[in-house]
Amino acid sequence: MDFREEGNGWPRHHDYGSEYEHTLGVWIHTQRYKLRRGELDPEKFKLLNAAGPGWQAGRTRGRPCRQ
Known part of the structure; x- marks a missing residue:
């Protein structure tokens, strides 16, 4: 997953940056x-x-993204 390899967290579908x-x-x-x-x-x-191991969990609400 190029997005993650660029140092980003899991992509968001709300409050996204791009x-x-x-x-x-x-x-x-x-x-x-x-x-x-x-x-x-x-x-x-x-x-x-x-x-993308960990794709199922992704981010947790209200906490920093998992790396």
């Missing part, structure tokens, strides 16, 4: 939503875990 972050934030938010509902393809789940 359109790029917003686009990524909406996409990852949707993947987390699908996972919670049991709608995320198992292969996509494996690829996401390989590409």
Whole structure:
């Protein structure tokens, strides 16, 4: 994930710093939503875990982002 490799936290879909972050934030938010509902393809789940460990948790509310 280039965004994270640039030293950023997980992308946000609210209160974002750029359109790029917003686009990524909406996409990852949707993947987390699908996972919670049991709608995320198992292969996509494996690829996401390989590409961005920790993607499921992301940021915690009211606390600094996890690195």
